[in-house]
Amino acid sequence: MPKEAQSLLLPDVPDRAIILERLQRVLDPELDESVLHLGFIESLHVHQGQATVALHLPTSWCAANFVYMMAEDIRQALLAVESIHAVTIRVGEHFAAPTIETGVNAGTPFAEAFAAEGGGNLDTLRETFLRKGFTSRQERLLRSLKDAGLTAADICTLRIGDLAFVGDACLVRCAGRQPVEVGLADTARRYLQRRGELGLDGSPTGPLITDLQDQPLTVERLEEYVTRARTVRLSLEANGVLCRAVLAARQTHAHDLVFLGPIERFQR
Amino acid sequence: MYTHNGQDIFVVDGHMHLWDASPENQIPPHGKNWIDCFYAYHSGLSPADAKWPYEKFCQYGEAALIDDLFVHGYVDVGILNSTYLYEFYKNGFNSHEQNNALKAKYPDRFLLNGSFDPRAEEAGLEEFRHMVEQYPIAGLKLYTAEWRQGSRGWRLNDPWAYKYFELCQELGITNIHVHKGPTVYPLSRDAFDVHDVDYAATDFPTLNFIVEHIGLPRLEDFCWIATQEKNVYAGLAVAMPFIHPRPRYFAEIMANLLFWLGPDKILFGSDYAIWTPKWQIEKLMAFELPDDIRQEYGVDLTLETKQKILGENAARLYGIDPAIHREKLRRDAIGVHLAAATADQAGAEAFPVASVQEHA
Numbered sequence: 152m153p154k155e156a157q158s159l160l161l162p163d164v165p166d167r168a169i170i171l172e173r174l175q176r177v178l179d180p181e182l183d184e185s186v187l188h189l190g191f192i193e194s195l196h197v198h199q200g201q202a203t204v205a206l207h208l209p210t211s212w213c214a215a216n217f218v219y220m221m222a223e224d225i226r227q228a229l230l231a232v233e234s235i236h237a238v239t240i241r242v243g244e245h246f247a248a249p250t251i252e253t254g255v256n257a258g259t260p261f262a263e264a265f266a267a268e269g270g271g272n273l274d275t276l277r278e279t280f281l282r283k284g285f286t287s288r289q290e291r292l293l294r295s296l297k298d299a300g301l302t303a304a305d306i307c308t309l310r311i312g313d314l315a316f317v318g319d320a321c322l323v324r325c326a327g328r329q330p331v332e333v334g335l336a337d338t339a340r341r342y343l344q345r346r347g348e349l350g351l352d353g354s355p356t357g358p359l360i361t362d363l364q365d366q367p368l369t370v371e372r373l374e375e376y377v378t379r380a381r382t383v384r385l386s387l388e389a390n391g392v393l394c395r396a397v398l399a400a401r402q403t404h405a406h407d408l409v410f411l412g413p414i415e416r417f418q419r
Numbered sequence: 420m421y422t423h424n425g426q427d428i429f430v431v432d433g434h435m436h437l438w439d440a441s442p443e444n445q446i447p448p449h450g451k452n453w454i455d456c457f458y459a460y461h462s463g464l465s466p467a468d469a470k471w472p473y474e475k476f477c478q479y480g481e482a483a484l485i486d487d488l489f490v491h492g493y494v495d496v497g498i499l500n501s502t503y504l505y506e507f508y509k510n511g512f513n514s515h516e517q518n519n520a521l522k523a524k525y526p527d528r529f530l531l532n533g534s535f536d537p538r539a540e541e542a543g544l545e546e547f548r549h550m551v552e553q554y555p556i557a558g559l560k561l562y563t564a565e566w567r568q569g570s571r572g573w574r575l576n577d578p579w580a581y582k583y584f585e586l587c588q589e590l591g592i593t594n595i596h597v598h599k600g601p602t603v604y605p606l607s608r609d610a611f612d613v614h615d616v617d618y619a620a621t622d623f624p625t626l627n628f629i630v631e632h633i634g635l636p637r638l639e640d641f642c643w644i645a646t647q648e649k650n651v652y653a654g655l656a657v658a659m660p661f662i663h664p665r666p667r668y669f670a671e672i673m674a675n676l677l678f679w680l681g682p683d684k685i686l687f688g689s690d691y692a693i694w695t696p697k698w699q700i701e702k703l704m705a706f707e708l709p710d711d712i713r714q715e716y717g718v719d720l721t722l723e724t725k726q727k728i729l730g731e732n733a734a735r736l737y738g739i740d741p742a743i744h745r746e747k748l749r750r751d752a753i754g755v756h757l758a759a760a761t762a763d764q765a766g767a768e769a770f771p772v773a774s775v776q777e778h779a
Contacts, residue, residue: 181636210456246452379639382679385671386638389658392665393635396463397456 164197165234173228180277181217182391183284186225189391190398193243200236202229206243209398215247215265220273222255282363285349287387288342290380293360295334301325303370312355314339420745421493421700421729428704428726429741431733432488432497432696434596434631434656434688437521438513441478450507461693464660469698479692481521482772489528489753490760490767492696495730496739498530498688500560500596500631506567519554523777527747530557530737532596537579538567544586551590557737558594559587560631563615576618584623593626594736599641600632600657613640620648627736629686632657633676642679652736653680655728656688662702670712677718685728686736700729 164170174195177186186192186206193207204225208218222240229238240255242248247265254264261273296306305325315322315330321339322330333339347353351365358367368376421428440454458476475483488494499521504512511517515533522531533556535547550556564572573580575597587595599613613634620628631654634641645651653676661669676685687703689696708720734741748754752775760767 210459211452212456244452246449378678382639382642382675385668385675386636388668389638389661389672390636392661392668393460393463393657396664397459398463400459400461400463 166232169232170195170197170229170235173232174225177221177224177228178284179217179394180220180280180284181214181387182394183280183287183387184391186221189394191221192225197235200234202235202238203241204229204238205241207398208243208245209394211244211246213245215245215251216261216273216276218242218245218247219251219255219261219264220277222251223261226255226258281345281349283383283387285342285345285363286380287384288338288345289360290377290384291338292342293377293380295321295338296323299323299331299333301331301333303373306360307358307368307370307373309359310355311343311353311357311359313359314343316340420495420748421704423704423722427745429730429734429745430493430495430696430700431687431730431737431739432492432494432689432691433629433654433686433733434500435484435488435494435497435691435696436500436502436513437479437481437484437518438502438692439478439510439517440476440508440512444478444508444510446507446509453504453507453512457693460657464664465694466663466698469695471692476692481524482769484521484691485525485753485770485772487691487695487697490757490770492689492691493700494689494696495741495745495748496528496530496733497691498532498558498596498733498737500532501534502560502562503534504565515550515554515556520777522555524772524775525751525753526555527744527751528753531555532558532560532594534560534562535583536565536567537573537577537583538570540579544582547583547586548590551592556592558596559592560596560598562598564598575615576622580619581622584619584626588623588625594629595626596629596631596654598632599630599634599637613637613644616641616651617644617648620644620651624650626650627652629654629736631688633672638672638675642675645684646679651684652732653685654688655686656690657693659687659689659699659703660694662699662706666706667709667712670706670708673720674708674712674716674718677720677724678716682724682727683732686733687729703729 171187174187174192175185178184179186179189179191182189191206191208193205195205196203206218206222222242226238226240229235238256240252242251245251250264253259254261262271293306296309301323308326309323313324315324316336316339319336320332321334321336323333324330343353349363351361352358360368362368362376421430440450440457442451445451445454454477458473461476462470471479488497499513499518501515501518502512503514515531518529518531522529531554533550533554536543539546561575563574566572587593597616599616613630616628616630620626627650628648629652630641630645633653633655635657641653645653658669658672661672687700689699704725706720708718713719730741734744749758753770756770757767
């Protein structure tokens, strides 16, 4: 849990740990990273079961559909907490702030809130980015496996049950050999979690590395597959770098900017 | 011009602007939001000594531009990409009419790019023809996400866009820069979709499509399209500045582009004034791909490749012979100023822009 996230909440808020845990799971779909880690949540205030969340986005031009998705997800995550019965989201300075806030806070689907703009359904977009995130997470795992000295043949024969987690490390057992450490547990966990979210086989006997159709990769296919996956990972990373840099600049240069949204700044 | 071990390297800045985002020109609230967003890019990725005060960033003017590009920034030729944004700025952000004032004063230093908006349909075609007759239009910069009367954007494969591409062919305009980077709309699709480039590039094989900002964050789609289509190029604006805060990531991006597109289809662009060219060029010239990345991708960023990226590729697309052009530049007012500064052995001073008359 990043330090900033800890201090978002006043210490006496009920269900504090649960709230942070739920928010931890809300992702910026485009970056495939938690909105908490990204620092997009400026403040969170709970008073008599009424939660108010102020977002702080990197720019006022962040794509409205992604902002809507994040705001919706945060609202749903908080509504699932027992002690919270109402949630208000403020998106701050954003070109579509009024439309997003009115829509999200009333539980209106995006397509309806942005009907005049040809809003469309967000489910396809969400699915697209879940899949990109899968490829990106898998590429990081494949890189760890390769760096640990596993051959293409080793990688293609691994089962999910061949992975073991010891503290922060991930170990892998290849047939007839001692287990080897293959980088951080988090890399493998994120990949396995996304397999679950996409409904791909997660059983211990299932193949570890499959494509999005859940087909195991063959040694012949692996190299080209990795070459493409690498580009997907780089692509997602570009946005992450840009968003963080811009958000940091916006926070530093806040005196130069006018915040139009009705953001109340709570203690961070 | 950048000099590397006594060797002159021809530099074309494929993506630069002279904008006016002064408060007087802004239309609230988006005029201010827009430049604030640019300023966040500027301060987020620039090295500390290359950051500008906010007021200067809103309106920096001709003297600063000449200084930043040609006197201190190593640029030989700048491509003026016109960006209109009439719904955000009263007189536009930087129209080709405004940019032409620079082109007229320093004819060999700039290439003037115009634009079209297919949503203007039939009337726009006439206007487009008129623009090409009236101004020395070298190429186009298309901004498909521009707002216009309730519409939040258009696509290169819209039927009306095709009519404009046909006219480009007729009028001999072959270089089309397309903004495919961080955008806002259209809402219903993935906002950074680059697939329309694929259609247009296939259907207009005699036109060159330079995808600015390399389609970020749709790099994988862009690379795939640019690999398939001979006439699709990578414009490095926005990818370049990663070299400062995230050099390893920049190395991966470059290795990836070299792997998919090769060294002949990548064009440097500073995106001035979001970032100044000086530090970007210095850092690129000093940059080497780390060994592991070089091995993994099987590519290298050699001096020869850097020369292609910095100027030779753009020069080829725009029909400029660097050797001949360099001679012209030595003789223009800025060239004479730079030569005098070198002879004095002192650092070049600001170029006196007021001393230059517009060419007839």
